[in-house]
Amino acid sequence: MPIAPMTNAVGIDLGTSTIKVTCGDMRYRIPSVIGTPNPGWTGMATDKSWLNNLIIDDDGTDVYIGELARLQSEIRKPLASEGKMKSVKNSVLALKAILSLIMKSTYEQFVISTGVPIATGVAESKELIKSLKGTHEIKVKNDATGEAKQMKILVENCFVMPEPYGTYWYTLKNSGVTTAVDSIIVDIGHGTTDILCMYKGNMMRAASGSLEEAVDSLTSALARAIQDKTGKIVRPFDLMMAIEKNKKNILVGGKAINIDSAMSQAVTSIADVIVDESNRLLNNLPPDAWIEKVIVCGGGAYVFGDYLRQAFFDANIVKKPEEVLTPPDAVMSNAIGFEMIAATKLKK
Ligand SMILES: Nc1ncnc2c1ncn2[C@@H]1O[C@H](COP(=O)(O)OP(=O)(O)OP(=O)(O)O)[C@@H](O)[C@H]1O
Ligand SMILES: [Mg+2]
CATH class of the missing domain: 3.30.420.40 (ATPase, nucleotide binding domain)
Structure with missing residues (x-):
């Protein structure tokens, strides 16, 4: 056969x-x-x-x-x-x-x-x-x-x-949840942050959107701060590694400088923009929507995740900080979720 x-x-x-x-x-x-x-x-x-x-x-x-x-x-x-x-x-x-x-x-x-x-x-x-x-x-x-x-x-x-729908699916399946949970998925990438709102299992178009504030806004803000302080030009791209490795001190023009406070300032202001925009989009959801989860994914989850957990709680979008979560592999989570979706469509 x-x-x-x-x-x-x-x-x-x-x-x-x-x-x-x-x-x-x-x-x-x-x-x-x-x-x-x-x-x-x-x-x-x-x-x-x-x-x-x-x-x-x-x-x-x-x-x-x-x-x-x-x-x-x-x-x-x-x-x-x-x-x-x-x-x-x-x-x-x-x-x-x-x-x-x-x-x-x-x-x-x-x-x-x-x-x-x-x-x-x-x-x-x-x-x-x-x-x-x-x-x-x-x-x-x-x-x-x-x-x-x-x-x-x-x-x-x-x-x-x-894109963020992949992470939504992956997170639900991973946590064994079988019913749709009203959620916001915030996917912070290199050049854009995508926000997707889910209500009763539906993707809500009017409550979803994208922002230009993302990881590259962070590297640009840092580069400007470093230039102000040292007079030296640093390319935002070169700061990406420092951010990924969570470095506090970097070498600029042969001198070590501490970027800790510039970093937290930039993280705070960009994360605040993300929370504000999420809040604005949430206004377009029906009044009976009840956000139970904010899922933060994309490479930016590693930099903004901690701050966002508190900020979404402070903004009263979730009732507990623990309702803000990040999947285990925040960079690949969309693709992994999509593979799971594709697998459900295979001919039996
Ligand atoms: N472990 C990490 N820690 C900190 N930052 C990270 C980490 N991994 C990736 N990043 C940063 O996240 C960004 C890439 O994230 P991601 O792969 O989600 O973006 P992307 O999906 O390609 O971009 P976009 O969503 O804009 O299309 C890069 O700027 C990278 O520096
Ligand atoms: Mg992405």
Whole structure:
């Protein structure tokens, strides 16, 4: 008896700065950028992984994907910005290339569930579903080794939802809750914070939105504070590592300076904006809504999480600080939730 080919359930979070992908024990974070080819000096790279050397063929033209585009392309196109998906065509191209990373054979089937930034329009979401469903030929190349692969995929089904919904689903399933709980999910990313309100299991459009205050506003504010204090210019990007490692002292122009107080000032003012906006959005919920959980996710949860727990409580949005929670893997939680959703749609 022939064995029916297996279908992979894949969860994707198409963020403005990184795409997250999960499928079984595979987890990837890929910069949300594609770019023009810029060949040269290949074969010397120490990192020969497909993930970081990914090229896809687009009707005869090479397109660099993710890290390779970020590092080597002269013209780079972000897949999303200003809280929206930019181009469906480019997103599909990147997603096809990314699916090739998951494949173990030359033909595989997928059910995909993907999150897009909250301000992405319905038309774009529908177009994304339409363009992803069906069969695709994929031709990819590894820039470091020159190795080429050709494969075919069938996307049996595809679901597109606002990014934070993945974390909502993941948190509910993880905590064993079976009934819908009125919640706010606050996804603090690099360039945008998405706020999604859930009421009786429905995503409430008028009570959801996005903000430009996010982790990069924190690094910019810090950079300004450091410049005021030392007269030296620091690039916000270079402060990202210091923030991720929770460093109190950093080296500026050869001198150690303490960023503790500048950091807490910036965290406070940005977190306050996030709480204010959540409060404003909550006004659009029906009066019988009862927020039982505020779920904070995204990389920003690591920086703003503690302050937000108290601030949401002080603003009377939750009744106890413990009702503000962060999932175990706050950066991947949307994608993990989407993979769980995709898994429920697999044909039995
Ligand atoms: N462990 C950590 N501690 C502190 N900051 C972190 C940590 N991990 C990631 N970050 C920061 O969080 C940001 C990335 O978060 P995330 O991956 O959620 O953003 P994104 O989804 O790509 O962006 P967006 O939601 O705007 O599309 C980066 O600015 C990074 O510096
Ligand atoms: Mg995000």
